[in-house]
Amino acid sequence: MAVKNAVKSAVKEKVISKDFKEYIRDVNPDVGLDETIKRLTPEKIEKTIKAVIGGRSSRIKAVMNTCIHCGLCAEACQWYLSNDKDPTYAPVAKMRMTIWEMIKRNGKVDAEFIKQCARIVFTECNICHRCSMYCPYGLDITFIIGMVRRICFLLGVIPQRQLDQAQAHIVTLNQVWLSQNDWLDVLQWQEEEVGADFKDLRVPIDRDGAEVMWLPLGAEPKTGTYHIERTAKIMYAAGVNWTLPSKDVWDSSSMSMFVRDFVTMQRIVRGLYDNAARLRIKKMVLTE
Amino acid sequence: MNQIAEWDWDTKEKYIADINEWRKKFPVVRGLVASDDGEKIATVIQTEDNRFTTCVNGDVWEETFERLWSLKFTPDNKFICLTYKDYEWALAVDKEFWEDRFDSAWNLTLSPDGKNIAINVKKEESYGVSLNGNTWENRFVDARDIALSPDGTRTATLIQTKRLKEGDIFGFQEGIWTVAVDGTPWDKTFVNVWGVTFSPDSKHVAVEVRFNLYDYTIAIDGKTWEKVYNCVWEPLFKPDSNDIIAPVKTSDGWTLAINGQPVWDTYVQLWNQRFSPDGRRIAAIVAPEYGRWTIAVDNIPWNNSWSDAVLPPIFSPDSKRVAAVVKESRNPFHMESALHNVEGNNRYSIAVDGTPWPGDFEMVWDPIFSPGSDKVLAKVEKNGKYFIAIDGRIGKHGYEALWNPVFSPDGEKLLIRCVEGGRYYRRVVPIHEI
């Protein structure tokens, strides 16, 4: 009972932003935000903000000065529309409450402010780019939100689940922590499955000079193994000469992109192209 | 090279196997693997439901397996493969098994002379390496990638030192990855390590390391370079030395660093650095501007650049020339190009010392220099058939399947391993007849 009440009150409890009084949200505990900010210092925050904004501050200021606060971008945003048109979910508000404030305060913001920024850019925006399309001045709001994500990433302040998947990419280059042998095992096992139904139906690994290389999403060999079997059947029926790579990188997703971990993003893309070059394939087919 | 001199360079043609016949005889015939000297051709065949075995020059192994893969011939013509039966993996060399069995076995790697074989293994729920059947006693939570020393006596792999609870973002950032060499992990751990490589004398190991979410450098034998960078790519030892070169990203762009000191100009991108055989020259892939790729030799980029791709540079035996696969698209962002070939797009060729061959192909394999360094050839694809192209001129014969040709030691002849009319042939052809 006591636990139930505690949960209930936690859900009801609201947090009101000390910087923007209109920004009121449910308390939503997340160690990726609550614990990580304890390691921040004002110096580290300022240095990181300046490093990311760097030579681009005039570009951001131009956006700040060009924006006429017309609110057209709001109509593009699923978060705004699905929250009773609460203006704090409007794309322009997301810029105003994060990077514009950082610029105004010349990078001198505190850890709580960073936590709030992380909550806004990671949990109230999907980087879908619709707002940028709606803005009459073509202001690239999503690019700016991405910069805030980059600042939060470098400070290590990211919701736990998102950071965990991004860290999986750092080491395994797939988002599900799949070991190299498990990847190969799944492919061979799926080949046994389909091989029982169709003579000569393959899940071909490292076929040199194949026309197509299929690059699944990480979840497919982990929890959706039947996708591999079905893809093999489709390729067979379509008469496609295809393959899958034995080596990293085979996961075509990039959680690194969502947290703006530029280095891992590059390693992923480079790894996909390295496999394409190594196997001399002509087309890459990605799951989406 | 010595081994190549001992191959049969006199017999013009050997008809080794009738692959079509195999296809009639067995329910399933999988991909073909040819030996370096062309004398042998191997495949996996199905004998009955879910039972497979190997067939080498028509010789069918009486043992059958549930899975078979990583078929390979060593330079001295031993036949290796990984076999799986009754939930156990075993490595077989000429039908003889290593004693040890594994839950998993992968990354089959040979020493340059082919006499030593290393694999990554999983055994008793822990990960490591087996070298010539001697499996590391020290094993770990996970292992990725393998390196075998040039002398074939030492192995290294990237290991996870501690188990991580699901979602433990803090434990991860403490750094739980490092390199284990011959089963012994380095003292220092990192957020990530990759690109492991041995020195030419087999004594040292270098790797790329990531300290945290944003700092990178190179580590040798567990000791890191003093300078940290925004990013680094794979390190490479200089021949006959312990000097290391690695691409590093500074605030100005990508450059090449030797033992931690940047020495080249900066580029938009720089990777796949290679030393000339004499160790005096360095070539690397560089992007002089966004969306353009070329090769830089000793920090001087070729005049020509390409839109789609430039593959790793290959030096001539005399160290004077450099060749690379290049790919150009006149309209790389054409919407239709994902679906079908757009005129002028996806044109593969070879560039030698910056000058591309006049023709282009549907696909091109790595360029091969003649022993005298004067000629360059490559396997190419045109209209769905495979040809040999020499110095830009495409050969007369198109094959159903073709392996990389090999020059005779005097550079006068070529060994051609090919499939024609469903039959596998080994041919020795004078260069002027190609």
Ligand code: SF4
């Ligand atoms: S990019 Fe973000 S802010 Fe813009 S419309 Fe999409 S979800 Fe909304």
Ligand code: SF4
């Ligand atoms: S649509 Fe453009 S100009 Fe209007 S509020 Fe949004 S960002 Fe500003």
